[in-house]
Amino acid sequence: MKLSISAAFVLLCPLTVVADPPASARILDAVLHHVRNGSDREWSEFADTPQSSSYQLNFEAKANDSDTALRIVQHDVKQLWKIELNGTNLGRLYRDENAIVGFWPIPKSTLIDGQNTLHVSTTSKTSDDIRIGEVAIYARQETDVLSECRVTVVVQDESTHQPTPCRITILHDGRLMALGARSNDHMAVRPGVIYCKGTADFGLPAGSYEIIAGRGPEYSIDARLLTVTAGKPQTLQLSIKREVPTIGFAACDTHVHTLTHSGHGDSTVRERMLTLAGEGIEFPIATDHNVHINYEELARELGVRDFFTPVIGNEVTTKIGHFNVFPVASADVPIPNHKADNWKDIFASIYATADVKVAILNHPRDIHSNYRPFGPEHHLAATATNLDGWDLTANAMAIVNSGAQQTDMMQLVHDWMSQLNAGRRLTPVGCSDSHDVARHFVGQARTYIRCDDADVGKIDVDSAVNNFLAGRVTIGCGLFADIRVNGTTGPGDTVEKSKQYHVDVDVRGPSWMKADEIEIFVNGHSVRTFELQPAGRSKPGVKAMFEMQLPISASQDAFVVAVARGPGVRKLHWPIAKPYQPTSTDWTPTFMAVTGAVWIDADGDGKVTSAKQYATEICTAARYSSGRVFERLKDFDAAVAVHVAELLMTDSPDTFVSGVLRGSRKSSPVVRAAFENFYESWQQSQRARAGASVATGL
Numbered sequence: 001m002k003l004s005i006s007a008a009f010v011l012l013c014p015l016t017v018v019a020d021p022p023a024s025a026r027i028l029d030a031v032l033h034h035v036r037n038g039s040d041r042e043w044s045e046f047a048d049t050p051q052s053s054s055y056q057l058n059f060e061a062k063a064n065d066s067d068t069a070l071r072i073v074q075h076d077v078k079q080l081w082k083i084e085l086n087g088t089n090l091g092r093l094y095r096d097e098n099a100i101v102g103f104w105p106i107p108k109s110t111l112i113d114g115q116n117t118l119h120v121s122t123t124s125k126t127s128d129d130i131r132i133g134e135v136a137i138y139a140r141q142e143t144d145v146l147s148e149c150r151v152t153v154v155v156q157d158e159s160t161h162q163p164t165p166c167r168i169t170i171l172h173d174g175r176l177m178a179l180g181a182r183s184n185d186h187m188a189v190r191p192g193v194i195y196c197k198g199t200a201d202f203g204l205p206a207g208s209y210e211i212i213a214g215r216g217p218e219y220s221i222d223a224r225l226l227t228v229t230a231g232k233p234q235t236l237q238l239s240i241k242r243e244v245p246t247i248g249f250a251a252c253d254t255h256v257h258t259l260t261h262s263g264h265g266d267s268t269v270r271e272r273m274l275t276l277a278g279e280g281i282e283f284p285i286a287t288d289h290n291v292h293i294n295y296e297e298l299a300r301e302l303g304v305r306d307f308f309t310p311v312i313g314n315e316v317t318t319k320i321g322h323f324n325v326f327p328v329a330s331a332d333v334p335i336p337n338h339k340a341d342n343w344k345d346i347f348a349s350i351y352a353t354a355d356v357k358v359a360i361l362n363h364p365r366d367i368h369s370n371y372r373p374f375g376p377e378h379h380l381a382a383t384a385t386n387l388d389g390w391d392l393t394a395n396a397m398a399i400v401n402s403g404a405q406q407t408d409m410m411q412l413v414h415d416w417m418s419q420l421n422a423g424r425r426l427t428p429v430g431c432s433d434s435h436d437v438a439r440h441f442v443g444q445a446r447t448y449i450r451c452d453d454a455d456v457g458k459i460d461v462d463s464a465v466n467n468f469l470a471g472r473v474t475i476g477c478g479l480f481a482d483i484r485v486n487g488t489t490g491p492g493d494t495v496e497k498s499k500q501y502h503v504d505v506d507v508r509g510p511s512w513m514k515a516d517e518i519e520i521f522v523n524g525h526s527v528r529t530f531e532l533q534p535a536g537r538s539k540p541g542v543k544a545m546f547e548m549q550l551p552i553s554a555s556q557d558a559f560v561v562a563v564a565r566g567p568g569v570r571k572l573h574w575p576i577a578k579p580y581q582p583t584s585t586d587w588t589p590t591f592m593a594v595t596g597a598v599w600i601d602a603d604g605d606g607k608v609t610s611a612k613q614y615a616t617e618i619c620t621a622a623r624y625s626s627g628r629v630f631e632r633l634k635d636f637d638a639a640v641a642v643h644v645a646e647l648l649m650t651d652s653p654d655t656f657v658s659g660v661l662r663g664s665r666k667s668s669p670v671v672r673a674a675f676e677n678f679y680e681s682w683q684q685s686q687r688a689r690a691g692a693s694v695a696t697g698l
């Protein structure tokens, strides 16, 4: 099915000339069309049936005896779409789901006298719902059209009155506008986006634009409407200020790539320096695939070294998972073995790498090389058990990856809390996995590490790494949340036995971001959700504070986590990305913050005991008799019960379904639900393993 915007359309308005876009533009198609290459719907926000499977536009024109330009507006492009004019390849649409007003050169003699055909199509087998149209051609070359007016934007920090690193977004009708500028040592430029140190200089076609300056989620934004006319240079002063206090926390992105060293994406390592400073990342970890990169020298050369303390790391990219490791002693030390076929050898090699202390399990629910670490065929979700018998000796786990978002943003939060219940002290991580300048930009999700951040250019790497390993972090994708138990104890630290446990949580964000609710979890189970008052939702800085007495039993240790949520920003000055490997055609854009875990030694034995350890003690003491186990479980919560269920199943698979599961139904509602939960998760894994062995012929 091809869409042919008929010649009749062209005949009706053969030489439409409009003022905006500029006077030299000839509009060939004034509207957007829904195009999809495959039969499956990609997103439910698009119509069930597309207008066509590729975009074709026939129009009358005269041959061009010099280079001219083509404008196309594109929305939601994920796959590779190529642009052909009369069979000549003009390039590709931007692989970017954000809406873009793009320009492409038309080489001379590509247009012909009479009927011309523009065709935009993809050979991808994956369905891609896109919107495309608002096509125009120009009599002048692309660089001339985009340089009609010179614009200089200066962005100041309101408190210092000095230019500040920032991101400048340039929108036309709410879409990212192609710019007359190229990246250099002062600016990283993409359509509609410039990262710079405070001053940006670029061209625009005559017209009206919205210019927005910002610097990540801790700063305000300043937005202005600007109308520019040909040949009249304009200067615009914008100012931003810090709105979100994060004193005592360094903003870390543990997952940063470049095109230069990873070979894909679009950000060169030089552009990366400007994007890190522009998003306010103070502790970036360089993690290109299987290579050690040091930003130090380049950060100095480009004059941004004072804005962050760079750390050498590596994304150890294997066929059985990706692991981000840091700090690496120098860029010259040998890289860890990424070819091993088991985790034991991979982790041994990681920890044998000079100075490396941190190993993060990345994107556990994404498929790479046909392997998904937390896929049900390998992983029993309810108890965080690896079904291949592999030991997860990582000490951290990515739970928000802004470049590879999940359909259900809470799933990895639950996976992480399951790991804590299983006794693995994993630090939660927010990161960007950014390979790009603007598409999936750096630092949207980040990990705030508790440390001295008075001088962000001189962060003490050892103490930051040690605090990271201790779990003294709070992670954010947009929002920020802090948590305290009994007044002063924060994430990573332990509260001693006490008569009661009081939790205080605050949720923070800039004025341009909203928070709706905050949810408190004890041992992975939700104990309360607070809604923010409408007045506080858009407040800059601390939006709301909550407190409650925690329901903690004296017989069992616990951990407490707070999660804040709000609507994801869709506006293109800081847009949240759509899910990377979606599990649904529906999508609810969400910003969130997740605190590290605060530990409570409620049983007062001087150490923190995990749910799995309690479960083992209960089963051993009861000699695996389910009747006695149910009796003992009265003093424990669902986190312990689910591990007891697994132990009983492992002890005697035959009697579990026939007897034990039935017995649990006569027990307390908590035990009953935990046993059902375990059994459901176990069945899901069994089915997946049976399916996997059929597929691989094992």
Ligand SMILES: [Zn+2]
Residues within 6 Å of the ligand: 315, 322, 362, 363
């Ligand atoms: Zn990866």
Ligand SMILES: [Zn+2]
Residues within 6 Å of the ligand: 255, 257, 315, 433
């Ligand atoms: Zn990566």
